[in-house]
Amino acid sequence: MAKEELDEKDLNKEAETAEDIKDEQNPEEENQDNRSEEEKAAETEAQAKDEELSDFEKLEIELAESKDKFLRLYSEFENFRRRNAKERLELVKTASEEVIADLLPVMDDFERAEKSFEDQSENEGLKEGFSLIKNKFEKTLINKGLKAMDSEAGIEFDPEIHEAITKIPAPDEKLKGKVVDVVEKGYLLNDKVIRFAKVVIGE
16 A cells, blocks of 8 residues: 555656656747747848848839930930921021022023123113112122132033033143033032033033
């Protein structure tokens, strides 16, 4: 009987010891669980930061692309504006080209009539009035940008401004390949040829 009581006491002690050991182990497991939760929270926070950084980088890329697109559009617009302004300026300069070109034969008639007056000593008043009208007409065209070409006899033939209508034997060796006579005067309008000078070339 006494032996059984001793065995029961020993069993109780062993049970208490086992419970103590279990109680001692439980805090460690709780600490491990707590640390695990903290680590998970830290990992989650790190992932969130990575996602935020990624979003920020995306915004930077989108901003750079938008800036590049804006600069391209601005450059294209500036080129268009300059080209349009240049075309408008050229249009203004040459807007009256057809009208002035149609008036050139009138200028030719004035010059021929003026030469015919040189041989006449009579009607000085008429001659003077005619010269005034011719000079006024000529100055009006000059103010619009008209300029007569230098196409006198003896100058080098220039295909850019001269139109050779015929060739004749040069009366002088120095005139070979050069302008011998000017049949019709050439004109420039704002440095653009609107009528080639018709010339005769010596050969």
